[in-house]
Amino acid sequence: MNITIVGTGYVGLVSGACIADLGNHVVCLDIDQSKIDLLNAGGVPIYETGLREVIERNVDTGRLVFTSDTQQAIEHADLIFIAVGTPADEDGSADLQYVLSAARSIGRWMKHFTVIVEKSTVPVGTCDKIAEAVRAELAVRFPNADQAPGFTIASNPEFLKEGAAVEDFSRPDRIVVGISKDENGQRALAMLRQLYAPFNRNHERTRVMDVRSAEFTKYAANAMLATRISFMNELANLADHVGVDIELVRQGIGSDPRIGYSFLYAGTGYGGSCFPKDVRALIRTAEEHGRELKILGAVENVNRDQKRVLVDRIFAHFGSDLRGRTIAVWGLAFKPNTDDMRDAPSRVVVAALLRAGARVVAHDPVAAEEARRVLALDLHDVPAALQQFDIVGKPMDALRGADALVIVTEWKAYRSPNWGALKREMQQAIIFDGRNLYDPHLMQSEGIAYHGIGRAAAEGSP
Numbered sequence: 001m002n003i004t005i006v007g008t009g010y011v012g013l014v015s016g017a018c019i020a021d022l023g024n025h026v027v028c029l030d031i032d033q034s035k036i037d038l039l040n041a042g043g044v045p046i047y048e049t050g051l052r053e054v055i056e057r058n059v060d061t062g063r064l065v066f067t068s069d070t071q072q073a074i075e076h077a078d079l080i081f082i083a084v085g086t087p088a089d090e091d092g093s094a095d096l097q098y099v100l101s102a103a104r105s106i107g108r109w110m111k112h113f114t115v116i117v118e119k120s121t122v123p124v125g126t127c128d129k130i131a132e133a134v135r136a137e138l139a140v141r142f143p144n145a146d147q148a149p150g151f152t153i154a155s156n157p158e159f160l161k162e163g164a165a166v167e168d169f170s171r172p173d174r175i176v177v178g179i180s181k182d183e184n185g186q187r188a189l190a191m192l193r194q195l196y197a198p199f200n201r202n203h204e205r206t207r208v209m210d211v212r213s214a215e216f217t218k219y220a221a222n223a224m225l226a227t228r229i230s231f232m233n234e235l236a237n238l239a240d241h242v243g244v245d246i247e248l249v250r251q252g253i254g255s256d257p258r259i260g261y262s263f264l265y266a267g268t269g270y271g272g273s274c275f276p277k278d279v280r281a282l283i284r285t286a287e288e289h290g291r292e293l294k295i296l297g298a299v300e301n302v303n304r305d306q307k308r309v310l311v312d313r314i315f316a317h318f319g320s321d322l323r324g325r326t327i328a329v330w331g332l333a334f335k336p337n338t339d340d341m342r343d344a345p346s347r348v349v350v351a352a353l354l355r356a357g358a359r360v361v362a363h364d365p366v367a368a369e370e371a372r373r374v375l376a377l378d379l380h381d382v383p384a385a386l387q388q389f390d391i392v393g394k395p396m397d398a399l400r401g402a403d404a405l406v407i408v409t410e411w412k413a414y415r416s417p418n419w420g421a422l423k424r425e426m427q428q429a430i431i432f433d434g435r436n437l438y439d440p441h442l443m444q445s446e447g448i449a450y451h452g453i454g455r456a457a458a459e460g461s462p
């Protein structure tokens, strides 16, 4: 099939590469010329496990090309996926400017019947707005509407996780397709079924529904996962006061198949490009309809406070004036196996430590460059603080002379450090563990003061 993906970011690039890998001819379109140049020079703009290999083998066969030529990209395709960003607007609603601009481009250049597949996460009703935008452009080109090429819009939200994006896209647990019941809709459904057939060999994973329900399903999924995390974080904070180890509680409830083990890890709060903005956008959708989503309001508030929990503990230990202190930070990306710093909890933690006068020496396996960029923006009002911020190439190098180690992202490289070396490097062996990476009993036997999230009952003091 001839396919164009509009937007070559985390979703667009992964989708494009994986769809080409199924044997289709894919054009990845982006308005960011530097991104396209980098891809055409053999580079990969994001860090994502296994992505480079998929891109390389499909570029080599000529099935995957990258361009900023909108006309060429739109004319190429029978199926056009929209995978541009939908960041939060000032009021929390999803900013649809990129989606609607992509829609207008499609209307401006499409030549024959086209299926427009909306993959970006968008509020209920957006596919109708896309249709209006396409129709408006077609009306300019074809004053006689009968001569305009036909089109239909399918909602096909994406559920991949960063860090496991290639795997998630290639082995989806469900493929949600929202489609209209009319003839064009059914034609589009047949094309999407053909496209995704390789993913359905073992059993049918496609859930077909109406467009609005599909749009909503994406928000419901992210809101549910975010709720589980905030729920556990709230319980973890209580656990510290009542002598309970939240990790034992997680295992105790997770064994109930109605609950399950996933997404119950207490920590420094959820971040990334999706949960924060999608929870906010759903709250906003409700407000626009005169409704209040009380649970999600609480989910968001708990998460905002949770990002401060490590900082509050550090202040409780050292006082809120950290001048003269050196704090090591392991992990800056919002989660392991990605270089994405969007809404990363580390931004709150590092900025607060620097504002309190600390010297911060951080390590991250892949996000260092991006972290430097975003923290410079976050701390634009106190540029002097940035002079106290270093990012080093090895985890152990961050510990030299440190008064404390703070763990914000649970990269594998931090799982089992050499404890002897850690104690030798640090001024004081104190760990504030925002991801509950270590066994508090082991920390006790190693003589390391340890503060996890909701693990006070297991912590003791060395």
Ligand SMILES: NC(=O)c1ccc[n+]([C@@H]2O[C@H](COP(=O)([O-])OP(=O)(O)OC[C@H]3O[C@@H](n4cnc5c(N)ncnc54)[C@H](O)[C@@H]3O)[C@@H](O)[C@H]2O)c1
Binding pocket: 006, 007, 008, 009, 010, 011, 012, 029, 030, 031, 032, 035, 083, 084, 085, 086, 098, 099, 101, 102, 105, 119, 120, 121, 122, 158, 159, 160, 161, 162, 273, 274
């Ligand atoms: N990142 C994820 O893990 C993930 C997972 C599932 C769904 N989503 C959703 O998918 C969408 C895309 O997210 P992302 O993280 O890939 O975004 P991103 O910011 O990484 O990439 C978006 C790309 O679209 C390009 N773009 C913007 N307007 C364009 C236009 N008119 N024509 C061509 N290109 C254009 C931008 O230059 C950018 O490269 C969002 O709605 C997001 O909520 C993201």
Ligand SMILES: O=c1ccn([C@@H]2O[C@H](COP(=O)(O)OP(=O)(O)O[C@H]3O[C@H](CO)[C@@H](O)[C@H](O)[C@H]3O)[C@@H](O)[C@H]2O)c(=O)[nH]1
Binding pocket: 121, 158, 159, 160, 161, 162, 163, 222, 225, 229, 262, 263, 264, 265, 266, 267, 268, 269, 270, 271, 272, 273, 274, 275, 334, 335
């Ligand atoms: O038990 C947990 C699980 C996750 N997190 C945090 O939650 C955030 C999001 O993690 P994750 O969901 O793994 O990453 P994303 O790449 O943001 O993926 C989410 O957002 C995507 C974009 O919408 C969806 O496609 C995915 O299905 C959904 O998992 C991260 O900060 C994690 O540290 C926790 O704190 N505790």
